[in-house]
Amino acid sequence: MDQPAIPRPRGRPRRFNPEAAVATAQRLFHARGYDAVSVADITAALGINPPSFYAAFGSKAGLYKQVLERYAHTGVVPFRELLRSDRPVADALAELLEQAARLYAADPETTGCLVLEGTRCIDAEAREAARNFHLAKEEALRGFIAARHPEAAGRLTSFVSTTMAGLSAMARNGYGLERLLASAEVASCAIREVLSTSEEHPS
Template identity: 70%
Template sequence: MTTNTSRPRGRPRRFDPEEAVATAQHLFHARGYDAVSVADITQVLGINPPSFYAAFGNKAGLYTRILDRYADTDAIPLADLLRPDRPVAACLAAVLEDAARRYAADPAAAGCLVLEGTRCNDREARAAARAFNLAAEGVIRHYIAARYPEDAERVTDFVSTTMSGLSAKARNGHGLDQLLATARLAGLALAQAFSG
């Protein structure tokens, strides 16, 4: 007598792709895009390279998924901080202070995943990070331009440059107190820029 116990063909998927993205996010954030190899990723996820490529296409494809997740879960909440009912300088200062706190929150994964990605060597990954960065700059520029159109470009550049510096300093070991001191000094400069 035979019994027909039908099993799905092929191997069952050994990992949850969303969980894998979360795990890989920490790896990329801690080491930087360039320092993480596909072998590192597959080892941490406990999968083989064919499973990795089937799920994500390539390393840059995984990184793009990570950036999407980062934007949804860990990025600075610009929509909450850039409020139309508060002074522009105060809101921008709040963005910089939030950045300082986030960049220093995990010493093992300091800085901004997006900003650090804009400096990686992989053209596809760098373009993905740059697109996220430009989108955030666009939100800031639009917010400033609603009340100070003539200042929007230069102040956006100042805020963006300050955020890049905060991220780089966090990667280099600056702690929360140092980053907040810099963010607050930049906040004073913003208040001065809009006082005239």
């Protein structure tokens, strides 16, 4: 008696793992910058054709948004762990800048901050996605400082954000960890000086 035919699943089977694809794309975007990576570059790295790419991600910017989400959990400076209410503000901000310096210089192929560099890309949709991510981190930083130093929260948030952008740019331009750490230390001294003249308000 003939065996009954096993029905085949409808549709073309996926030729790639979406999570692995996003990880590969993250490295491409981080290493080259969003604007320098083409869809052809991505499909070649993933081993898929353009129709499969668009079916999976919708667009290059759509993939980039997934990359930002992944970066939030795998590559970004751990804001939540560092900005705890039980820590002195100056110590927390100093460690934030130190960890940023170390992270931005950790891998010579993916220097700097993926998000900060993305805020300067040409593509409007991708730039807006990176900026929204960055603004959310800035608001978390502002809230942490304002809980005890409300009068200094605005200027210190801007200063820390500017310092992190500078550290990212330095790393992208080839400066090593020692130079980045030195810059972070100088910035931390300035932060301590500002906070020393600010009356602390317990939360």
